[in-house]
Amino acid sequence: MRQVYLDYSATTPVKKEVLEAMLPYFTEKFGNPSSLYGIGLSAKSDLSEARAKVAKLIGTDEREIYFTSGGTEADNWAVIGTARAKKAKGNHIITSKIEHHALLHTCEYLEKEGYEVTYLDVDSKGFINLTDLENAITDKTILISIMFANNEVGTIQPIKEIGEIAKKHGILFHTDAVQALGNVPIHAHELGIDMMSMSAHKIYGPKGIGALYIRKGVVIPNLLNGGAQENKRRAGTENMAGIMGFAKAAELAEANLDEHIESITSLRNYFAKEITSKIEDIDINGDMEKRLPGNINLTFNYVEGEALLLYMDAKGIAASTGSACSSASFTPSHVLRALGLPLEKIYSSIRFTVGDFTTKDDIDYAVEEIVKIVEKLRSFSAFNKERTW
Amino acid sequence: MRQVYLDYSATTPVKKEVLEAMLPYFTEKFGNPSSLYGIGLSAKSDLSEARAKVAKLIGTDEREIYFTSGGTEADNWAVIGTARAKKAKGNHIITSKIEHHALLHTCEYLEKEGYEVTYLDVDSKGFINLTDLENAITDKTILISIMFANNEVGTIQPIKEIGEIAKKHGILFHTDAVQALGNVPIHAHELGIDMMSMSAHKIYGPKGIGALYIRKGVVIPNLLNGGAQENKRRAGTENMAGIMGFAKAAELAEANLDEHIESITSLRNYFAKEITSKIEDIDINGDMEKRLPGNINLTFNYVEGEALLLYMDAKGIAASTGSACSSASFTPSHVLRALGLPLEKIYSSIRFTVGDFTTKDDIDYAVEEIVKIVEKLRSFSAFNKERTW
Amino acid sequence: MYCETCGSGYTNDVMDHFQNPRNSGHLVDADGEGKTGDPECGDHIVISIKVRNQRIEDIRFLVYGCAAAIATTSMTTELAKGKTLTEALNITDDDVANALGGLPENKLHCSLLGPTALKNAIQNYYDRISDFKKCLMYQD
Numbered sequence: 015m016r017q018v019y020l021d022y023s024a025t026t027p028v029k030k031e032v033l034e035a036m037l038p039y040f041t042e043k044f045g046n047p048s049s050l051y052g053i054g055l056s057a058k059s060d061l062s063e064a065r066a067k068v069a070k071l072i073g074t075d076e077r078e079i080y081f082t083s084g085g086t087e088a089d090n091w092a093v094i095g096t097a098r099a100k101k102a103k104g105n106h107i108i109t110s111k112i113e114h115h116a117l118l119h120t121c122e123y124l125e126k127e128g129y130e131v132t133y134l135d136v137d138s139k140g141f142i143n144l145t146d147l148e149n150a151i152t153d154k155t156i157l158i159s160i161m162f163a164n165n166e167v168g169t170i171q172p173i174k175e176i177g178e179i180a181k182k183h184g185i186l187f188h189t190d191a192v193q194a195l196g197n198v199p200i201h202a203h204e205l206g207i208d209m210m211s212m213s214a215h216k217i218y219g220p221k222g223i224g225a226l227y228i229r230k231g232v233v234i235p236n237l238l239n240g241g242a243q244e245n246k247r248r249a250g251t252e253n254m255a256g257i258m259g260f261a262k263a264a265e266l267a268e269a270n271l272d273e274h275i276e277s278i279t280s281l282r283n284y285f286a287k288e289i290t291s292k293i294e295d296i297d298i299n300g301d302m303e304k305r306l307p308g309n310i311n312l313t314f315n316y317v318e319g320e321a322l323l324l325y326m327d328a329k330g331i332a333a334s335t336g337s338a339c340s341s342a343s344f345t346p347s348h349v350l351r352a353l354g355l356p357l358e359k360i361y362s363s364i365r366f367t368v369g370d371f372t373t374k375d376d377i378d379y380a381v382e383e384i385v386k387i388v389e390k391l392r393s394f395s396a397f398n399k400e401r402t403w
Numbered sequence: 404m405r406q407v408y409l410d411y412s413a414t415t416p417v418k419k420e421v422l423e424a425m426l427p428y429f430t431e432k433f434g435n436p437s438s439l440y441g442i443g444l445s446a447k448s449d450l451s452e453a454r455a456k457v458a459k460l461i462g463t464d465e466r467e468i469y470f471t472s473g474g475t476e477a478d479n480w481a482v483i484g485t486a487r488a489k490k491a492k493g494n495h496i497i498t499s500k501i502e503h504h505a506l507l508h509t510c511e512y513l514e515k516e517g518y519e520v521t522y523l524d525v526d527s528k529g530f531i532n533l534t535d536l537e538n539a540i541t542d543k544t545i546l547i548s549i550m551f552a553n554n555e556v557g558t559i560q561p562i563k564e565i566g567e568i569a570k571k572h573g574i575l576f577h578t579d580a581v582q583a584l585g586n587v588p589i590h591a592h593e594l595g596i597d598m599m600s601m602s603a604h605k606i607y608g609p610k611g612i613g614a615l616y617i618r619k620g621v622v623i624p625n626l627l628n629g630g631a632q633e634n635k636r637r638a639g640t641e642n643m644a645g646i647m648g649f650a651k652a653a654e655l656a657e658a659n660l661d662e663h664i665e666s667i668t669s670l671r672n673y674f675a676k677e678i679t680s681k682i683e684d685i686d687i688n689g690d691m692e693k694r695l696p697g698n699i700n701l702t703f704n705y706v707e708g709e710a711l712l713l714y715m716d717a718k719g720i721a722a723s724t725g726s727a728c729s730s731a732s733f734t735p736s737h738v739l740r741a742l743g744l745p746l747e748k749i750y751s752s753i754r755f756t757v758g759d760f761t762t763k764d765d766i767d768y769a770v771e772e773i774v775k776i777v778e779k780l781r782s783f784s785a786f787n788k789e790r791t792w
Numbered sequence: 793m794y795c796e797t798c799g800s801g802y803t804n805d806v807m808d809h810f811q812n813p814r815n816s817g818h819l820v821d822a823d824g825e826g827k828t829g830d831p832e833c834g835d836h837i838v839i840s841i842k843v844r845n846q847r848i849e850d851i852r853f854l855v856y857g858c859a860a861a862i863a864t865t866s867m868t869t870e871l872a873k874g875k876t877l878t879e880a881l882n883i884t885d886d887d888v889a890n891a892l893g894g895l896p897e898n899k900l901h902c903s904l905l906g907p908t909a910l911k912n913a914i915q916n917y918y919d920r921i922s923d924f925k926k927c928l929m930y931q932d
C-alpha cells in the first residue's frame with residue numbers, strides 16, 4: 015500500500031548522507047574521544063568539526079554547543095540548571111501555556127520544590143503578548159523560556175523582541191528551538207538568546223541526540239555529573255555516531271535552508287488549499303504568516319480525530335493529533351486549549367507536517383483519501399451543522 | 404600498520420549483527436513509538452521486544468528496564484532520584500572510593516546540597532569491607548551504591564552480600580554494572596539489587612544508550628521530565644536505533660556469556676603471563692580471582708605511563724592509564740590511590756582490556772613491542788632498582 | 793595529532809624528540825649533575841654535564857615523565873650543548889617550548905623541568921669546583 019508520511023514534526027527519517035556520515039563511527043572509527051591513542055584522538059578532532067557544523071546552523075561559536083541526548087534533556091538542563099544557578103537571585107520563571115511537555119513538566123517539577131512559574135496566555139493564533147511578558151517580570155524572575163516555534167500549530171514567537179525584554183531586565187532567556195531548527199533562519203547571538211534546545215531527529219538526523227546552546231559567559235550547573243566530556247559540562251561517553259549524524263543533518267539544513275523553506279511552504283499551502291476547498295467546515299488553527307513552513311493544523315468539524323487518524327492509517331497516511339509523546343494518552347491538546355478552542359474542536363483537530371520527502375503526488379493521494387474518509391465519518395457522525403450537542 | 408586494540412573497557416566496536424539490527428530504524432522504520440499509526444505502532448512493539456532482551460541478560464522483568472542515554476545518566480538518575488525520593492527519611496549515602504566519576508561527582512553534587520556521603524575504603528585488591536559497610540549505616544542512610552566491577556582494576560565486589568546488608572537495614576541498593584554487564588553472570592533479583600546502571604557501548608553496542616534497572620516497587624522521581632515515554636519515567640523521543648542495538652548486543656552477550664568469559668579470561672591470562680615473564684619489575688594490581696575477565700592492570704615500574712602509551716600508540720597498540728574520561732586530565736587515578744599505591748606506581752600503571760576481537764596473535768605482537776618499548780624507556784629513566792629518588 | 797584550535801595533542805617536533813630523544817643517558821664522569829621533579833605529575837629528571845673552558849662539552853639526561861617531559865628535556869640538552877655556562881643558564885621554559893613548536897596548555901609546565909635541572913647541574917658544577925678550590929686552599 016502507498017505510504018504517505020505527513021508527521022515530520024513527530025520525527026523524520028534519517029537522510030542517506032546523514033547515515034553515511036554516521037556509519038564509520040560504529041565500526042572502524044569507534045574510538046572514545048577521551049582516549050589518548052590514534053582512534054581516540056581522531057574521534058576528538060571529528061567531534062570538534064561536528065560541533066562547528068551545528069554552531070554554524072545557528073550562528074554561534076562552536077564552544078557554545080553542548081551535545082545532549084535530545085531536546086528533552088536540553089530543556090531540562092536549561093531550566094533546572096538556571097533554577098539552581100540563580101537560586102540566590104530568585105525563584106520565578108516565566109514560560110508560556112503552549113510549551114512542549116519537556117518544558118512544562120520540568121517547570122511543574124520545580125514548582126513542587128517551591129519555584130514559582132508564570133505560564134503566559136497566548137492569543138487565538140498562539141502568540142504570547144509582549145506586554146503580558148513584561149508585566150509578569152518581578153525582581154525574583156530568573157528565567158524566561160519561550161519556545162521558538164510551536165510543535166502543534168507552528169506559531170513562531172517574536173523571539174528577537176523577547177530577547178530584548180530579557181536583556182533589558184537582566185534575565186536569562188532560553189528558547190526551545192526543537193521545531194524551529196532547520197525550518198527558520200536562526201542567529202542565536204543576534205536574537206539575544208542565552209540558551210537554546212535542539213534535537214537532531216527533527217531535521218533528518220538520528221533520534222537520541224541533541225544539543226543545548228549556552229551563550230559564552232552563562233554558567234549553569236551540570237544536569238549529568240561524571241566524566242570530563244563536553245568541556246566538563248555534560249558527562250557521559252560521547253554518542254559519536256549520533257553527533258556525526260546531527261552535524262551532517264545540520265550542515266545539509268544550513269546549505270539548503272532557503273530552498274527547503276520555499277518548497278515545504280508551497281507544498282503545505284497546496285495541501286491546505288486543496289483540502290479546505292474539497293472539504294467544507296474545516297478550520298485552520300494558528301497563524302498563516304509566522305508559521306513553521308511544513309506545519310498545518312486543521313479542525314475537521316464533526317469528526318473525531320482519533321477515528322480520522324486510524325482511517326487514514328488504514329490508507330497509509332500518517333499524521334497526528336498533537337505532539338507524538340502525548341498522542342497515546344488521549345488528553346486534549348493543552349496547546350489548542352490555550353488558543354481557546356472548545357473541547358469538541360480540539361478532539362476534531364489534526365496536525366499535518368510535510369517534509370523534504372513529501373511530493374505533490376503524496377498530497378494529492380492524501381487529500382483524495384481524506385475527503386472520502388471525512389465524508390464517511392460525517393455520514394454517521396452524531397454532530398453536524400444542524401445537530402450540535 | 405598493525406592495530407591492536409586493548410582498551411575494550413573504554414569502549415567497544417559495534418558488532419556486525421548489532422549494526423544490522425539498528426540500520427532499519429534510521430530509514431524505513433523511523434517511526435516515533437508514541438505515534439498511533441503503522442510505523443509508530445510497530446516501533447512500539449519492537450521497543451518492548453528490545454526491553455525484554457535487556458531484561459533477560461540481567462534476570463529481571465522487562466517492565467523494570469528504563470532506557471537512558473548511557474551509564475552516566477543511569478548513575479545520576481539512581482543517586483539523585485533516591486536522594487530526592489527519600490529526603491524525608493534521611494540524607495546519608497554510602498558508596499566507595501573507587502566508583503566511576505559518574506557516581507562520585509553525582510555524590511559530590513549532592514554533598515553541596517547538604518547530603519552526607521560516606522566513601523568506603525577498599526583493601527589493596529580493591530574490595531570493600533562488609534563490616535565497614537555495616538558500621539557506616541545510620542538511621543539516616545537512604546542509599547548504598549557500590550559498583551559491581553571496577554573499570555580500572557576489574558575487582559568484582561561481593562554484590563550478593565551487599566544486597567543482603569541493604570535489605571536487612573531496609574536501605575535501597577544501587578550498583579553501577581556498566582563494566583560487569585556481559586562479562587559476569589548477573590541475576591539482579593537474586594542478588595538483591597534495587598537499581599542497576601548499564602551502558603551499551605561496553606558490550607559491543609552503540610554509544611549514547613544505556614539503561615537503569617529499577618526494581619518493581621522502587622519509586623524515584625524522573626531525572627528527565629517531559630513526554631510520557633518509558634512508562635512516564637524517562638522523557639524524550641526514544642533512541643530507537645540505539646535501543647535496538649543495545650538489545651541485540653544484550654542478546655548476543657546472553658547467548659555467549661560462558662564462552663565469552665572463558666575465552667577472554669584465557670587470553671587475558673596469557674597476556675599477563677607473557678608480559679610478566681618477559682619484563683621484570685612489573686606489578687599486577689587488583690585481584691586475580693574476582694576480576695573482570697578481560698581486565699589486567701599493570702605497574703611498569705620506573706616507566707611513566709603516558710610515555711609508554713604513546714610509544715605503544717606509535718606501534719598501533721591502544722590501552723589506557725585509567726578511565727578514558729579522565730585520561731586527558733593527568734590526575735592520578737583515584738582508584739589506584741584507594742588501593743594504596745604510591746604516586747610513582749600510579750603514574751607507571753596501565754590498564755589493558757582484551758575483548759571479543761582480540762586474538763592470540765594480537766597479544767604476541769603487543770607483548771613483543773611492549774618489551775622493546777619498556778627496555779628503551781627504562782634505558783634512560785631517572786629511576787631504576789638502585790636509583791630511587 | 794596536534795590541534796591548532798584547542799592546542800590539544802603534540803606537534804611533530806615534540807613527537808620526534810619524544811620518540812628519538814637526543815642525548816639520553818648518564819655521564820659517569822660528569823662535572824655536574826642536577827635533578828628536579830614535579831610532585832604534581834610525578835615527573836623527574838636528571839641532567840649530567842661535562843664542562844670544558846666554561847662550555848658545556850657534553851650533556852645527558854635521564855627522565856621519568858610524560859611525552860612532553862621527555863621531549864622538552866631532550867630539546868633542553870640540544871639547546872645547551874656547546875653553549876657557555878652563562879648562555880646555558882639563560883635558557884628558559886619558553887625557549888624550549890618554542891623550539892618544539894608549542895605545547896598543549898596542560899603540558900606547558902613540563903618545559904620547566906629541563907631548564908631547572910640544567911641550572912641545578914651548573915650549580916652543582918660550581919659547587920664542586922669551589923669545593924675543589926677550598927680543598928686546594930686547605931692544602932696550601
Ligand SMILES: Cc1ncc(COP(=O)(O)O)c(C=O)c1O
Nearest residue numbers: 084085086114165192213639640
Ligand atoms: C518543541 C519540542 N521540544 C522538545 C521536544 C523533545 O525533543 P526530544 O524528542 O529530542 O527529546 C520535541 C519533540 O519531541 C519538541 O517538538
Ligand SMILES: Cc1ncc(COP(=O)(O)O)c(C=O)c1O
Nearest residue numbers: 250251473474475503554581602
Ligand atoms: C563503571 C562505569 N560507570 C559508568 C560509566 C559511564 O557510562 P557511559 O559512558 O555510558 O555514560 C563507565 C564508562 O564510561 C564506567 O566504566
Ligand code: FES
Nearest residue numbers: 062795797798800
Ligand atoms: S581537539 Fe582541538 S578543539 Fe578540541
Ligand code: FES
Nearest residue numbers: 833835858861902
Ligand atoms: S605532565 Fe608534568 S612534566 Fe609532563
